Amino acid sequence: GENVEQHPSTLSVQEGDSAVIKCTYSDSASNYFPWYKQELGKRPQLIIDIRSNVGEKKDQRIAVTLNKTAKHFSLHITETQPEDSAVYFCAAPKSGNTPLVFGKGTRLSVIA
């Protein structure tokens, strides 16, 4: 089955700087990679996702890149703001099935 590793576990950046979070996966058949943001006490919210037929996707200050050969994908947040502070989770499908396997999360702190 799928195994997802995420790092770093914590990340602190100055407001306005960029943040990068990386994930690796094990199942070469996986073709969908979502990123969720979870604020304290709230539900996970999808912020961006990427399918395996593209290598990069952007949405304003957020981008995701995918390297299928190396089996890793990354979340890039530019011009970080204090409201970006949260825990971010990457995920990949479980053994080609639709339930997701999540990474352990990255706690991002944006310091004003």
Place this chain on the structure above:
Amino acid sequence: GAGVSQTPSNKVTEKGKYVELRCDPISGHTALYWYRQSLGQGPEFLIYFQGTGAADDSGLPNDRFFAVRPEGSVSTLKIQRTERGDSAVYLCASSTNGRAIVDTQYFGPGTRLTVL
């Protein structure tokens, strides 16, 4: 439109008791998922429904856990003889049809279960 809802938002119970957690998916979503999130961890898959049937229940930790979705909409997660280790946030998610692995999963707010 209305998102995924879960009740109760919090549940405190004593060790050995039985609990039921309810999930109302987004209207029209045929796929429904239960996850469990322990403190400081990512959501962990429990069970997945496609319509009324459990398509994958391989994540249920043991036979004390059971879930149903009798009419293909609302689902109930049932935990018998609760143990302190069952304490966690139980998250429900739904997606359009669950047959294509590109379906976006939308999460509910979760039920925080505390077993004393």
